[in-house]
Amino acid sequence: MKKIIAIFGFLIILSSSASAQYESDTRSIDSIINTMYASISGDAGVERDWDRFRNLFIPEARLIPTGNNNNESRRYVAWDVEKYIERATPMFKKDGFFESEVSREVDEFNGVAQVFTTYESRRTKDGDVFARGINSVQLFNDGTRWWIVSIFWASENEEHPLPLAYQKGTWFSLFNGENFDGWVANETDETFSIEDGAIKVNGVRSHLFYNGPVADHDFDDFEFKAKVMTKNNSNSGIFFHTKYQPEGWPRYGYEAQINNSYDADPRRTASLYSFDDNTEITFPDDEWMDYYIKVEGKHVIIKINGIVVTDYTEPEGLTRTQRLTSGTFALQGHDPGSTVYFKDIYVREL
Numbered sequence: 001m002k003k004i005i006a007i008f009g010f011l012i013i014l015s016s017s018a019s020a021q022y023e024s025d026t027r028s029i030d031s032i033i034n035t036m037y038a039s040i041s042g043d044a045g046v047e048r049d050w051d052r053f054r055n056l057f058i059p060e061a062r063l064i065p066t067g068n069n070n071n072e073s074r075r076y077v078a079w080d081v082e083k084y085i086e087r088a089t090p091m092f093k094k095d096g097f098f099e100s101e102v103s104r105e106v107d108e109f110n111g112v113a114q115v116f117t118t119y120e121s122r123r124t125k126d127g128d129v130f131a132r133g134i135n136s137v138q139l140f141n142d143g144t145r146w147w148i149v150s151i152f153w154a155s156e157n158e159e160h161p162l163p164l165a166y167q168k169g170t171w172f173s174l175f176n177g178e179n180f181d182g183w184v185a186n187e188t189d190e191t192f193s194i195e196d197g198a199i200k201v202n203g204v205r206s207h208l209f210y211n212g213p214v215a216d217h218d219f220d221d222f223e224f225k226a227k228v229m230t231k232n233n234s235n236s237g238i239f240f241h242t243k244y245q246p247e248g249w250p251r252y253g254y255e256a257q258i259n260n261s262y263d264a265d266p267r268r269t270a271s272l273y274s275f276d277d278n279t280e281i282t283f284p285d286d287e288w289m290d291y292y293i294k295v296e297g298k299h300v301i302i303k304i305n306g307i308v309v310t311d312y313t314e315p316e317g318l319t320r321t322q323r324l325t326s327g328t329f330a331l332q333g334h335d336p337g338s339t340v341y342f343k344d345i346y347v348r349e350l
Helices: 002-021 029-040 050-054 081-094
Strands: 057-068 074-076 098-109 112-122 129-141 146-155 183-185 192-195 198-201 206-210 222-230 235-242 254-259 289-296 299-304 307-313 328-333 340-349
Touching: 029 050, 029 098, 029 112, 029 129, 029 146, 050 081, 057 081, 198 328, 222 235, 222 254, 235 289, 254 289
Parallel strands: 057 146
Antiparallel strands: 057 074, 098 112, 112 129, 129 146, 183 206, 192 198, 198 340, 206 328, 222 289, 222 340, 235 254, 235 328, 289 299, 299 307
């Protein structure tokens, strides 16, 4: 009897030691989800730290993959943690496997949390994506740490592509380089044309608004990037948090200025027009610029070629229409003498 008690006590010590070793893995929802992905990722033949993996779960936890049967019905399999490890180990010995999070949606109440975490799977850390899907993770907090109760997942397929709402953090193209699908001009279409896979802006005043499917063309926090090239004495801009209007200069949101040599206007490229103006730094015409805009909360950052030019925080309590709310993007056609090109236009939600 004493021997049994001693063995039992030794196991408790081992369990406590493992918990202490991996204590930081379970302090928050963020840490436990990040550890979930990290603990199963690695090159072919690399032994995973399964003790670290086990430490994430309650004893009764289940891991539940789903899929399609040949007759188009759905199926599931429910494994405990040890069964998952038994099945995964030989696969990880043969092939590399790296799973990373693309986006996350969290609902939490009174120690219970539901996490929809979108994933991408690769054979090498920086390799091509061979699978995507959503892990539905149920979590419990006992007052000292978070535990995974279950992971219930489904992979993307042709009939069931990932909804855009669960792909925040993914870069999406807004322009296909071939036509104006997803864009609409207000005052005239003639100001905008496509030349060598780029949008050419030249003509009388008009604005080209994005009205495509990404985020239902209503962006809140985001990162935006595009390649932009100006010709001599040209003026343009990128409006954000704006909305379509049939005529005039956009009244909603902000304009990120594009002006490298249009001397009639002292506000240069990367100005947050009339609110945080760059009047000194210029960039050359006839060269592609990497134009970057980030909006997070009340904070706006504008970079050119990786250089921060504008760093602006909006004051609280504004009621003007030119403020951060949410909205779409618009490219400005400024005047017939200005010629500006845009290509490789991407956005991702934050």
